[in-house]
Amino acid sequence: MNLILNNVNVGHKHPLTGPLTMSFGAGGMHVVLGANGTGKTTLLRTVLGVQAPLAGHITLDEGAGSLNANDHRAWEKHVAFVPSMPPKDVGLTVAEVLSLSGPWQEAVSHHPQLGPWLNQRLSTLSDGQAQQVMVARAMLQSNHWLMLDEPTAFLDVRGQRHLWGMLTAHLNRSGSVMMATHDLRGVHRWMQEAPADVLEVSSIHVLSSSGLSPLASDASLDALEVALG
Amino acid sequence: MKTRLVFLLMLLALGLHVALGEVDIAWGELLGALLTGGEVNEMHATIVKEVRMPRAITAMTSGTLLGWLGLLMQTWFRNPLAGPGVLGITSGGSLGVALAVLLGWALPAWMAAAVGCFAVLLLIGVGARRFVSPVTTLVFGLMISYAVSAVVTVLQSSATAEALQTFVFWGMGTFGKASFLQAMSCMTLQVLLGMWMMRRAQWLDMWTLGEDLAQTMGVPKARLHLEILSLTGLILGVVTSVCGPLAFLGLATPHVYRFFHPKRGHMDAIQGIGVWGGLLALLADGAVRWTDSMAMHWPLNAVLAILGAPVVLAVLWKRTHDWS
Numbered sequence: 287m288n289l290i291l292n293n294v295n296v297g298h299k300h301p302l303t304g305p306l307t308m309s310f311g312a313g314g315m316h317v318v319l320g321a322n323g324t325g326k327t328t329l330l331r332t333v334l335g336v337q338a339p340l341a342g343h344i345t346l347d348e349g350a351g352s353l354n355a356n357d358h359r360a361w362e363k364h365v366a367f368v369p370s371m372p373p374k375d376v377g378l379t380v381a382e383v384l385s386l387s388g389p390w391q392e393a394v395s396h397h398p399q400l401g402p403w404l405n406q407r408l409s410t411l412s413d414g415q416a417q418q419v420m421v422a423r424a425m426l427q428s429n430h431w432l433m434l435d436e437p438t439a440f441l442d443v444r445g446q447r448h449l450w451g452m453l454t455a456h457l458n459r460s461g462s463v464m465m466a467t468h469d470l471r472g473v474h475r476w477m478q479e480a481p482a483d484v485l486e487v488s489s490i491h492v493l494s495s496s497g498l499s500p501l502a503s504d505a506s507l508d509a510l511e512v513a514l515g
Numbered sequence: 516m517k518t519r520l521v522f523l524l525m526l527l528a529l530g531l532h533v534a535l536g537e538v539d540i541a542w543g544e545l546l547g548a549l550l551t552g553g554e555v556n557e558m559h560a561t562i563v564k565e566v567r568m569p570r571a572i573t574a575m576t577s578g579t580l581l582g583w584l585g586l587l588m589q590t591w592f593r594n595p596l597a598g599p600g601v602l603g604i605t606s607g608g609s610l611g612v613a614l615a616v617l618l619g620w621a622l623p624a625w626m627a628a629a630v631g632c633f634a635v636l637l638l639i640g641v642g643a644r645r646f647v648s649p650v651t652t653l654v655f656g657l658m659i660s661y662a663v664s665a666v667v668t669v670l671q672s673s674a675t676a677e678a679l680q681t682f683v684f685w686g687m688g689t690f691g692k693a694s695f696l697q698a699m700s701c702m703t704l705q706v707l708l709g710m711w712m713m714r715r716a717q718w719l720d721m722w723t724l725g726e727d728l729a730q731t732m733g734v735p736k737a738r739l740h741l742e743i744l745s746l747t748g749l750i751l752g753v754v755t756s757v758c759g760p761l762a763f764l765g766l767a768t769p770h771v772y773r774f775f776h777p778k779r780g781h782m783d784a785i786q787g788i789g790v791w792g793g794l795l796a797l798l799a800d801g802a803v804r805w806t807d808s809m810a811m812h813w814p815l816n817a818v819l820a821i822l823g824a825p826v827v828l829a830v831l832w833k834r835t836h837d838w839s
Contacts, residue, residue: 359733369725
Protein backbone atom coordinates (compact mmCIF):
# COMPACT_ATOMS: atom_id res chain seq x y z
CA MET A 287 0.00 0.00 0.00
CA ASN A 288 1.80 3.10 -1.21
CA LEU A 289 0.97 6.35 0.54
CA ILE A 290 0.18 9.00 -2.03
CA LEU A 291 0.00 12.74 -1.56
CA ASN A 292 -1.69 14.55 -4.42
CA ASN A 293 -1.30 18.35 -4.41
CA VAL A 294 -1.58 18.41 -0.63
CA ASN A 295 -1.35 21.65 1.33
CA VAL A 296 -1.06 21.31 5.09
CA GLY A 297 -1.42 23.96 7.77
CA HIS A 298 -3.90 25.81 9.94
CA LYS A 299 -5.71 28.29 7.69
CA HIS A 300 -2.48 29.16 5.85
CA PRO A 301 -0.46 26.50 4.02
CA LEU A 302 2.91 25.79 5.65
CA THR A 303 4.40 24.32 2.50
CA GLY A 304 3.87 24.42 -1.23
CA PRO A 305 1.61 21.71 -2.66
CA LEU A 306 3.10 18.26 -1.96
CA THR A 307 2.81 15.55 -4.58
CA MET A 308 4.61 12.40 -3.63
CA SER A 309 4.37 8.65 -3.44
CA PHE A 310 5.85 6.91 -0.41
CA GLY A 311 6.61 3.32 -1.29
CA ALA A 312 5.15 0.48 0.78
CA GLY A 313 7.73 -1.50 2.73
CA GLY A 314 10.08 1.44 3.08
CA MET A 315 11.31 3.77 5.79
CA HIS A 316 10.45 7.34 4.94
CA VAL A 317 12.22 9.98 6.95
CA VAL A 318 11.07 13.59 6.97
CA LEU A 319 13.71 15.98 8.26
CA GLY A 320 13.09 19.63 8.85
CA ALA A 321 13.88 22.49 11.16
CA ASN A 322 11.46 23.26 13.98
CA GLY A 323 8.34 25.01 12.71
CA THR A 324 8.52 23.74 9.14
CA GLY A 325 5.36 21.73 9.66
CA LYS A 326 6.56 18.16 10.21
CA THR A 327 4.01 17.51 12.93
CA THR A 328 1.26 19.20 10.92
CA LEU A 329 2.14 17.02 7.93
CA LEU A 330 1.99 13.89 10.10
CA ARG A 331 -1.32 14.91 11.69
CA THR A 332 -2.74 15.51 8.23
CA VAL A 333 -1.52 12.18 6.90
CA LEU A 334 -3.02 10.54 10.01
CA GLY A 335 -6.40 12.07 9.23
CA VAL A 336 -6.54 14.01 12.52
CA GLN A 337 -6.41 17.27 10.61
CA ALA A 338 -7.89 17.84 7.17
CA PRO A 339 -5.56 19.01 4.40
CA LEU A 340 -6.15 22.58 3.21
CA ALA A 341 -6.15 21.21 -0.31
CA GLY A 342 -5.47 17.98 -2.18
CA HIS A 343 -5.96 14.30 -1.40
CA ILE A 344 -4.13 11.75 0.70
CA THR A 345 -4.72 8.15 -0.32
CA LEU A 346 -3.42 4.63 0.12
CA ASP A 347 -3.51 2.62 -3.08
CA GLU A 348 -4.91 -0.82 -2.44
CA GLY A 349 -4.92 -3.17 -5.41
CA ALA A 350 -7.63 -1.86 -7.68
CA GLY A 351 -9.12 0.77 -5.37
CA SER A 352 -7.75 3.36 -3.04
CA LEU A 353 -8.46 4.57 0.48
CA ASN A 354 -8.83 8.22 1.40
CA ALA A 355 -7.50 9.67 4.66
CA ASN A 356 -10.88 11.22 5.42
CA ASP A 357 -12.41 7.72 5.61
CA HIS A 358 -11.42 7.40 9.28
CA ARG A 359 -12.84 3.93 9.90
CA ALA A 360 -10.79 2.31 7.15
CA TRP A 361 -7.77 4.58 7.58
CA GLU A 362 -7.19 3.62 11.22
CA LYS A 363 -6.73 -0.04 10.27
CA HIS A 364 -3.81 0.79 7.99
CA VAL A 365 -2.22 3.86 9.55
CA ALA A 366 -1.17 3.97 13.21
CA PHE A 367 0.48 6.73 15.21
CA VAL A 368 3.27 6.96 17.77
CA PRO A 369 3.49 10.42 19.37
CA SER A 370 6.75 12.03 20.35
CA MET A 371 6.14 11.82 24.08
CA PRO A 372 4.55 8.70 25.58
CA PRO A 373 1.32 9.77 27.34
CA LYS A 374 1.65 10.76 31.00
CA ASP A 375 -0.47 9.79 33.99
CA VAL A 376 -2.01 6.76 32.31
CA GLY A 377 -3.23 4.34 34.96
CA LEU A 378 -3.97 1.55 32.48
CA THR A 379 -1.57 -1.38 32.60
CA VAL A 380 0.65 -2.22 29.65
CA ALA A 381 -1.59 -5.20 28.83
CA GLU A 382 -4.68 -2.97 28.92
CA VAL A 383 -3.06 -0.36 26.65
CA LEU A 384 -2.05 -3.03 24.14
CA SER A 385 -5.51 -4.63 24.29
CA LEU A 386 -7.05 -1.40 23.01
CA SER A 387 -5.54 -2.24 19.62
CA GLY A 388 -5.37 -6.02 19.51
CA PRO A 389 -4.45 -9.15 21.48
CA TRP A 390 -1.52 -8.28 23.80
CA GLN A 391 -0.18 -11.82 23.43
CA GLU A 392 0.66 -11.03 19.82
CA ALA A 393 2.62 -7.94 20.83
CA VAL A 394 4.57 -9.90 23.44
CA SER A 395 5.41 -12.64 20.96
CA HIS A 396 6.92 -10.02 18.65
CA HIS A 397 8.52 -7.96 21.41
CA PRO A 398 9.44 -10.26 24.32
CA GLN A 399 10.93 -7.32 26.27
CA LEU A 400 7.34 -6.17 27.00
CA GLY A 401 6.56 -9.38 28.91
CA PRO A 402 7.72 -8.33 32.39
CA TRP A 403 5.83 -5.00 32.22
CA LEU A 404 2.40 -6.37 31.28
CA ASN A 405 0.80 -5.80 34.69
CA GLN A 406 2.53 -2.52 35.39
CA ARG A 407 0.76 0.77 34.85
CA LEU A 408 2.04 2.67 31.83
CA SER A 409 2.73 5.64 34.13
CA THR A 410 5.26 3.62 36.14
CA LEU A 411 7.48 2.83 33.12
CA SER A 412 10.41 4.96 32.02
CA ASP A 413 9.96 7.06 28.88
CA GLY A 414 12.02 4.55 26.94
CA GLN A 415 9.93 1.58 28.10
CA ALA A 416 6.66 3.44 27.57
CA GLN A 417 7.68 4.41 24.04
CA GLN A 418 8.34 0.75 23.21
CA VAL A 419 4.83 -0.06 24.45
CA MET A 420 3.42 2.70 22.26
CA VAL A 421 5.24 1.38 19.19
CA ALA A 422 4.09 -2.17 19.93
CA ARG A 423 0.53 -0.90 20.28
CA ALA A 424 0.72 0.93 16.96
CA MET A 425 2.00 -2.24 15.31
CA LEU A 426 -1.01 -4.15 16.70
CA GLN A 427 -3.29 -1.54 15.16
CA SER A 428 -1.73 -1.55 11.71
CA ASN A 429 0.46 -4.02 9.80
CA HIS A 430 0.98 -1.37 7.16
CA TRP A 431 1.89 2.17 8.06
CA LEU A 432 3.41 3.50 11.26
CA MET A 433 3.62 7.26 11.62
CA LEU A 434 6.11 8.47 14.18
CA ASP A 435 6.61 12.04 15.34
CA GLU A 436 10.14 12.50 16.71
CA PRO A 437 9.93 9.14 18.45
CA THR A 438 13.48 9.23 19.80
CA ALA A 439 13.34 12.79 21.16
CA PHE A 440 12.93 11.74 24.77
CA LEU A 441 14.90 8.49 24.67
CA ASP A 442 18.39 7.70 25.88
CA VAL A 443 20.81 5.76 23.69
CA ARG A 444 19.49 2.39 24.80
CA GLY A 445 15.88 3.43 24.25
CA GLN A 446 16.76 4.71 20.78
CA ARG A 447 18.39 1.37 19.93
CA HIS A 448 15.31 -0.55 21.05
CA LEU A 449 13.07 1.73 18.99
CA TRP A 450 15.10 1.37 15.79
CA GLY A 451 15.17 -2.39 16.36
CA MET A 452 11.36 -2.50 16.60
CA LEU A 453 10.99 -0.40 13.45
CA THR A 454 13.39 -2.67 11.57
CA ALA A 455 11.31 -5.67 12.65
CA HIS A 456 8.19 -3.90 11.35
CA LEU A 457 9.86 -3.27 7.99
CA ASN A 458 11.03 -6.89 7.84
CA ARG A 459 7.38 -7.95 8.14
CA SER A 460 6.71 -5.73 5.08
CA GLY A 461 5.35 -2.85 7.14
CA SER A 462 6.04 0.75 6.20
CA VAL A 463 7.27 3.60 8.36
CA MET A 464 7.03 7.36 8.07
CA MET A 465 8.97 9.33 10.62
CA ALA A 466 9.55 12.99 11.37
CA THR A 467 12.80 13.26 13.26
CA HIS A 468 15.95 15.16 14.18
CA ASP A 469 17.74 11.93 14.99
CA LEU A 470 20.32 12.12 12.19
CA ARG A 471 22.66 9.60 13.74
CA GLY A 472 19.87 7.08 14.15
CA VAL A 473 18.73 7.59 10.56
CA HIS A 474 22.28 7.32 9.28
CA ARG A 475 23.07 4.14 11.21
CA TRP A 476 19.80 2.57 10.11
CA MET A 477 20.57 3.37 6.44
CA GLN A 478 23.93 1.66 6.70
CA GLU A 479 22.48 -1.50 8.18
CA ALA A 480 19.18 -1.74 6.27
CA PRO A 481 18.77 -4.51 3.69
CA ALA A 482 19.01 -3.35 0.08
CA ASP A 483 15.42 -4.16 -0.86
CA VAL A 484 14.04 -2.09 2.01
CA LEU A 485 16.46 0.73 1.26
CA GLU A 486 15.35 0.74 -2.34
CA VAL A 487 11.81 1.85 -1.45
CA SER A 488 12.93 4.09 1.41
CA SER A 489 13.40 7.84 1.24
CA ILE A 490 14.74 10.83 3.10
CA HIS A 491 13.17 14.21 2.53
CA VAL A 492 13.78 17.65 3.92
CA LEU A 493 10.59 19.59 4.57
CA SER A 494 10.67 23.33 3.99
CA SER A 495 8.24 25.99 2.88
CA SER A 496 8.96 25.09 -0.75
CA GLY A 497 7.99 21.45 -0.22
CA LEU A 498 9.72 18.11 0.26
CA SER A 499 13.18 17.86 -1.30
CA PRO A 500 14.69 14.38 -1.56
CA LEU A 501 18.11 13.35 -0.28
CA ALA A 502 20.06 10.35 -1.52
CA SER A 503 19.37 7.41 0.78
CA ASP A 504 23.14 6.82 1.03
CA ALA A 505 23.79 10.40 2.12
CA SER A 506 26.62 10.90 4.57
CA LEU A 507 26.01 12.15 8.09
CA ASP A 508 27.61 15.47 7.08
CA ALA A 509 25.25 15.78 4.12
CA LEU A 510 22.26 15.13 6.44
CA GLU A 511 23.47 17.78 8.86
CA VAL A 512 23.93 20.30 6.09
CA ALA A 513 20.52 19.52 4.65
CA LEU A 514 18.85 20.05 8.01
CA GLY A 515 20.68 23.39 8.26
CA MET B 516 -11.52 -4.11 47.61
CA LYS B 517 -14.11 -6.03 45.66
CA THR B 518 -16.75 -3.99 43.87
CA ARG B 519 -19.28 -6.64 44.91
CA LEU B 520 -18.60 -5.92 48.60
CA VAL B 521 -19.17 -2.19 48.04
CA PHE B 522 -22.37 -3.06 46.20
CA LEU B 523 -23.59 -5.07 49.19
CA LEU B 524 -22.69 -2.19 51.51
CA MET B 525 -24.67 0.15 49.27
CA LEU B 526 -27.70 -2.14 49.39
CA LEU B 527 -27.35 -2.31 53.18
CA ALA B 528 -27.20 1.49 53.38
CA LEU B 529 -30.24 1.69 51.12
CA GLY B 530 -32.15 -0.75 53.33
CA LEU B 531 -31.25 1.08 56.53
CA HIS B 532 -32.12 4.40 54.92
CA VAL B 533 -35.63 3.18 54.18
CA ALA B 534 -36.05 1.16 57.39
CA LEU B 535 -34.90 3.72 59.94
CA GLY B 536 -36.40 7.08 60.73
CA GLU B 537 -38.29 9.15 63.22
CA VAL B 538 -41.41 7.09 62.81
CA ASP B 539 -41.01 3.43 63.75
CA ILE B 540 -42.52 1.52 60.90
CA ALA B 541 -44.14 -1.75 61.93
CA TRP B 542 -42.34 -3.61 59.13
CA GLY B 543 -43.61 -7.09 59.93
CA GLU B 544 -47.16 -5.85 59.99
CA LEU B 545 -46.73 -3.71 56.83
CA LEU B 546 -45.08 -6.42 54.72
CA GLY B 547 -47.51 -9.03 56.01
CA ALA B 548 -50.44 -6.84 55.05
CA LEU B 549 -48.97 -6.24 51.58
CA LEU B 550 -48.41 -9.97 51.02
CA THR B 551 -51.72 -11.21 52.36
CA GLY B 552 -53.78 -8.28 51.09
CA GLY B 553 -54.85 -7.42 54.61
CA GLU B 554 -55.42 -4.04 56.25
CA VAL B 555 -52.45 -1.75 55.47
CA ASN B 556 -51.34 0.90 57.96
CA GLU B 557 -51.95 3.84 55.62
CA MET B 558 -49.63 6.26 57.41
CA HIS B 559 -46.72 3.83 57.45
CA ALA B 560 -47.25 2.88 53.82
CA THR B 561 -47.36 6.54 52.81
CA ILE B 562 -44.17 7.36 54.73
CA VAL B 563 -42.32 4.51 53.04
CA LYS B 564 -43.67 5.10 49.58
CA GLU B 565 -43.71 8.88 49.38
CA VAL B 566 -41.02 9.99 51.78
CA ARG B 567 -38.35 7.43 52.45
CA MET B 568 -38.21 5.52 49.16
CA PRO B 569 -37.95 8.60 46.91
CA ARG B 570 -35.33 10.10 49.21
CA ALA B 571 -33.22 6.94 49.38
CA ILE B 572 -33.48 6.24 45.66
CA THR B 573 -32.69 9.86 44.77
CA ALA B 574 -29.66 9.83 47.06
CA MET B 575 -28.36 6.56 45.64
CA THR B 576 -28.91 7.39 41.97
CA SER B 577 -27.66 10.98 42.27
CA GLY B 578 -24.50 9.73 43.96
CA THR B 579 -23.95 7.23 41.16
CA LEU B 580 -24.69 9.79 38.45
CA LEU B 581 -22.41 12.44 39.94
CA GLY B 582 -19.61 9.91 40.44
CA TRP B 583 -19.87 8.90 36.80
CA LEU B 584 -19.94 12.50 35.61
CA GLY B 585 -16.87 13.18 37.75
CA LEU B 586 -15.08 10.27 36.08
CA LEU B 587 -16.21 11.49 32.68
CA MET B 588 -14.95 15.04 33.30
CA GLN B 589 -11.64 13.79 34.73
CA THR B 590 -11.12 11.58 31.68
CA TRP B 591 -12.26 14.18 29.19
CA PHE B 592 -10.04 16.94 30.56
CA ARG B 593 -7.34 14.45 31.56
CA ASN B 594 -7.24 16.18 34.91
CA PRO B 595 -7.75 14.48 38.30
CA LEU B 596 -9.23 17.63 39.82
CA ALA B 597 -11.92 18.10 37.21
CA GLY B 598 -15.50 17.55 38.22
CA PRO B 599 -18.93 18.91 37.41
CA GLY B 600 -18.72 21.41 40.28
CA VAL B 601 -15.17 22.64 39.74
CA LEU B 602 -15.81 23.39 36.09
CA GLY B 603 -18.60 25.82 36.92
CA ILE B 604 -21.30 23.65 35.39
CA THR B 605 -23.26 23.49 38.61
CA SER B 606 -22.94 27.27 38.97
CA GLY B 607 -24.60 27.50 35.59
CA GLY B 608 -27.51 25.59 37.11
CA SER B 609 -27.51 28.02 40.02
CA LEU B 610 -27.69 30.93 37.62
CA GLY B 611 -30.62 29.33 35.84
CA VAL B 612 -32.49 28.72 39.10
CA ALA B 613 -31.55 32.19 40.37
CA LEU B 614 -33.02 33.76 37.25
CA ALA B 615 -36.16 31.65 37.54
CA VAL B 616 -36.71 31.99 41.30
CA LEU B 617 -35.36 35.47 42.04
CA LEU B 618 -36.70 37.20 38.95
CA GLY B 619 -39.87 35.14 39.05
CA TRP B 620 -39.57 33.82 35.51
CA ALA B 621 -42.24 31.35 34.56
CA LEU B 622 -39.80 28.51 34.05
CA PRO B 623 -39.81 25.31 36.13
CA ALA B 624 -36.70 25.12 38.33
CA TRP B 625 -35.48 21.88 36.75
CA MET B 626 -35.64 23.37 33.28
CA ALA B 627 -33.92 26.55 34.42
CA ALA B 628 -31.16 24.48 36.05
CA ALA B 629 -30.79 22.28 32.97
CA VAL B 630 -30.56 25.27 30.62
CA GLY B 631 -28.01 26.95 32.90
CA CYS B 632 -25.86 23.81 33.17
CA PHE B 633 -26.00 23.23 29.45
CA ALA B 634 -25.05 26.82 28.61
CA VAL B 635 -21.95 26.72 30.79
CA LEU B 636 -20.99 23.29 29.52
CA LEU B 637 -21.21 24.56 25.96
CA LEU B 638 -18.96 27.51 26.84
CA ILE B 639 -16.44 25.14 28.37
CA GLY B 640 -16.63 22.90 25.34
CA VAL B 641 -15.80 25.83 23.08
CA GLY B 642 -13.03 26.92 25.45
CA ALA B 643 -11.57 23.42 25.71
CA ARG B 644 -11.07 23.32 21.97
CA ARG B 645 -9.38 26.71 22.06
CA PHE B 646 -7.21 26.19 25.13
CA VAL B 647 -5.13 23.07 24.75
CA SER B 648 -4.00 22.91 28.36
CA PRO B 649 -6.43 21.35 30.85
CA VAL B 650 -5.29 23.86 33.47
CA THR B 651 -6.47 26.71 31.25
CA THR B 652 -9.80 24.96 30.87
CA LEU B 653 -10.14 24.58 34.62
CA VAL B 654 -9.34 28.26 35.17
CA PHE B 655 -11.89 29.04 32.45
CA GLY B 656 -14.51 27.05 34.35
CA LEU B 657 -13.50 28.69 37.61
CA MET B 658 -13.88 32.16 36.06
CA ILE B 659 -17.36 31.20 34.88
CA SER B 660 -18.21 30.23 38.46
CA TYR B 661 -17.02 33.60 39.71
CA ALA B 662 -18.95 35.48 37.04
CA VAL B 663 -22.08 33.44 37.79
CA SER B 664 -21.73 34.04 41.54
CA ALA B 665 -21.44 37.75 40.85
CA VAL B 666 -24.61 37.77 38.78
CA VAL B 667 -26.41 35.70 41.41
CA THR B 668 -25.30 38.15 44.12
CA VAL B 669 -26.63 41.07 42.09
CA LEU B 670 -29.93 39.25 41.59
CA GLN B 671 -30.12 38.47 45.31
CA SER B 672 -29.72 42.12 46.28
CA SER B 673 -32.99 43.05 44.64
CA ALA B 674 -34.99 39.88 45.32
CA THR B 675 -37.86 39.52 47.74
CA ALA B 676 -37.08 37.92 51.10
CA GLU B 677 -39.29 34.99 50.27
CA ALA B 678 -37.63 34.28 46.92
CA LEU B 679 -34.23 34.74 48.53
CA GLN B 680 -35.01 32.16 51.19
CA THR B 681 -36.21 29.67 48.57
CA PHE B 682 -33.00 30.16 46.62
CA VAL B 683 -30.70 29.87 49.66
CA PHE B 684 -32.37 26.67 50.83
CA TRP B 685 -32.12 25.28 47.31
CA GLY B 686 -28.39 26.04 47.39
CA MET B 687 -27.86 23.94 50.52
CA GLY B 688 -28.81 20.81 48.67
CA THR B 689 -31.09 18.00 49.82
CA PHE B 690 -32.30 14.62 48.69
CA GLY B 691 -35.43 15.05 50.81
CA LYS B 692 -37.52 17.13 48.42
CA ALA B 693 -37.64 14.58 45.63
CA SER B 694 -41.00 13.22 44.59
CA PHE B 695 -41.48 9.61 43.60
CA LEU B 696 -41.56 10.70 39.96
CA GLN B 697 -38.31 12.64 40.28
CA ALA B 698 -36.64 9.67 41.95
CA MET B 699 -37.74 7.54 39.02
CA SER B 700 -36.38 10.08 36.51
CA CYS B 701 -32.99 9.97 38.26
CA MET B 702 -33.12 6.18 38.07
CA THR B 703 -33.92 6.30 34.35
CA LEU B 704 -31.00 8.66 33.78
CA GLN B 705 -28.79 6.31 35.74
CA VAL B 706 -29.65 3.48 33.38
CA LEU B 707 -29.10 5.78 30.39
CA LEU B 708 -25.73 7.13 31.52
CA GLY B 709 -24.58 3.70 32.71
CA MET B 710 -25.34 2.11 29.37
CA TRP B 711 -23.71 4.96 27.48
CA MET B 712 -20.56 4.81 29.59
CA MET B 713 -20.20 1.05 29.21
CA ARG B 714 -20.67 1.43 25.48
CA ARG B 715 -18.06 4.16 25.32
CA ALA B 716 -15.65 2.62 27.85
CA GLN B 717 -13.10 1.78 25.17
CA TRP B 718 -13.22 5.25 23.64
CA LEU B 719 -12.70 6.72 27.10
CA ASP B 720 -9.74 4.40 27.72
CA MET B 721 -8.26 5.53 24.42
CA TRP B 722 -8.92 9.16 25.29
CA THR B 723 -6.63 8.85 28.35
CA LEU B 724 -3.73 8.20 25.94
CA GLY B 725 -4.08 11.65 24.41
CA GLU B 726 -6.38 13.50 22.08
CA ASP B 727 -4.46 13.00 18.81
CA LEU B 728 -3.56 9.41 19.52
CA ALA B 729 -7.15 8.55 20.47
CA GLN B 730 -8.37 9.99 17.19
CA THR B 731 -5.91 7.90 15.17
CA MET B 732 -7.17 4.86 17.12
CA GLY B 733 -10.70 5.47 15.92
CA VAL B 734 -12.31 7.81 18.45
CA PRO B 735 -14.50 10.36 16.61
CA LYS B 736 -13.66 13.43 18.68
CA ALA B 737 -16.51 15.68 17.58
CA ARG B 738 -19.10 12.99 18.25
CA LEU B 739 -17.65 12.10 21.65
CA HIS B 740 -17.60 15.77 22.64
CA LEU B 741 -21.20 16.19 21.56
CA GLU B 742 -22.34 13.11 23.49
CA ILE B 743 -20.43 14.14 26.62
CA LEU B 744 -21.72 17.70 26.48
CA SER B 745 -25.35 16.76 25.96
CA LEU B 746 -25.41 13.93 28.53
CA THR B 747 -23.58 15.93 31.18
CA GLY B 748 -25.78 18.97 30.60
CA LEU B 749 -29.00 16.95 30.76
CA ILE B 750 -28.08 14.85 33.78
CA LEU B 751 -26.44 17.59 35.80
CA GLY B 752 -29.41 19.79 35.01
CA VAL B 753 -31.88 17.22 36.33
CA VAL B 754 -29.83 16.25 39.40
CA THR B 755 -29.15 19.90 40.24
CA SER B 756 -32.80 20.79 39.90
CA VAL B 757 -33.98 17.89 42.07
CA CYS B 758 -31.26 18.01 44.75
CA GLY B 759 -29.69 21.47 44.45
CA PRO B 760 -26.08 22.15 43.51
CA LEU B 761 -24.28 19.20 45.11
CA ALA B 762 -20.63 19.71 45.98
CA PHE B 763 -17.76 17.22 45.95
CA LEU B 764 -19.63 13.98 45.10
CA GLY B 765 -18.60 14.11 41.44
CA LEU B 766 -15.05 15.14 42.16
CA ALA B 767 -14.32 12.92 45.15
CA THR B 768 -16.06 9.62 44.31
CA PRO B 769 -13.65 8.59 41.51
CA HIS B 770 -10.74 9.18 43.90
CA VAL B 771 -12.35 7.07 46.62
CA TYR B 772 -12.65 4.32 44.00
CA ARG B 773 -9.01 4.75 42.95
CA PHE B 774 -7.90 4.59 46.58
CA PHE B 775 -9.55 1.21 47.18
CA HIS B 776 -9.37 -0.42 43.76
CA PRO B 777 -6.37 -1.03 41.48
CA LYS B 778 -8.17 -1.28 38.12
CA ARG B 779 -8.09 1.87 35.97
CA GLY B 780 -9.85 0.67 32.84
CA HIS B 781 -13.16 2.46 32.37
CA MET B 782 -15.21 -0.76 32.31
CA ASP B 783 -14.11 -1.52 35.90
CA ALA B 784 -14.10 2.12 37.02
CA ILE B 785 -17.69 2.67 35.84
CA GLN B 786 -18.94 -0.23 37.97
CA GLY B 787 -16.83 0.66 41.00
CA ILE B 788 -17.55 4.39 40.91
CA GLY B 789 -21.23 3.67 40.37
CA VAL B 790 -21.58 1.73 43.62
CA TRP B 791 -19.22 3.99 45.58
CA GLY B 792 -21.19 7.05 44.47
CA GLY B 793 -24.45 5.48 45.63
CA LEU B 794 -22.92 4.38 48.95
CA LEU B 795 -21.28 7.75 49.70
CA ALA B 796 -24.44 9.71 48.90
CA LEU B 797 -26.52 7.40 51.12
CA LEU B 798 -23.99 7.76 53.95
CA ALA B 799 -23.96 11.55 53.59
CA ASP B 800 -27.75 11.67 53.60
CA GLY B 801 -27.75 9.29 56.57
CA ALA B 802 -25.62 11.85 58.40
CA VAL B 803 -28.01 14.63 57.39
CA ARG B 804 -31.00 12.69 58.67
CA TRP B 805 -29.16 11.87 61.90
CA THR B 806 -28.46 15.58 62.51
CA ASP B 807 -32.13 16.23 61.71
CA SER B 808 -33.13 13.75 64.39
CA MET B 809 -30.84 15.61 66.84
CA ALA B 810 -32.52 18.87 65.77
CA MET B 811 -29.20 20.20 64.38
CA HIS B 812 -30.24 20.20 60.69
CA TRP B 813 -26.90 20.17 58.88
CA PRO B 814 -27.32 20.96 55.18
CA LEU B 815 -26.36 18.20 52.75
CA ASN B 816 -23.69 20.34 51.10
CA ALA B 817 -22.02 20.97 54.45
CA VAL B 818 -21.84 17.23 55.10
CA LEU B 819 -20.54 16.58 51.57
CA ALA B 820 -17.86 19.25 51.95
CA ILE B 821 -16.77 17.86 55.32
CA LEU B 822 -16.49 14.40 53.77
CA GLY B 823 -15.20 15.50 50.35
CA ALA B 824 -12.66 18.22 51.06
CA PRO B 825 -10.21 15.88 52.84
CA VAL B 826 -10.40 13.50 49.87
CA VAL B 827 -9.44 16.29 47.45
CA LEU B 828 -6.67 17.46 49.77
CA ALA B 829 -5.37 13.91 49.98
CA VAL B 830 -5.26 13.74 46.17
CA LEU B 831 -3.25 16.97 45.98
CA TRP B 832 -1.00 15.83 48.81
CA LYS B 833 -0.21 12.47 47.34
CA ARG B 834 -0.39 13.38 43.65
CA THR B 835 0.03 9.88 42.27
CA HIS B 836 0.82 9.32 38.63
CA ASP B 837 -1.82 6.73 38.01
CA TRP B 838 -5.01 8.61 38.72
CA SER B 839 -6.52 8.10 35.30
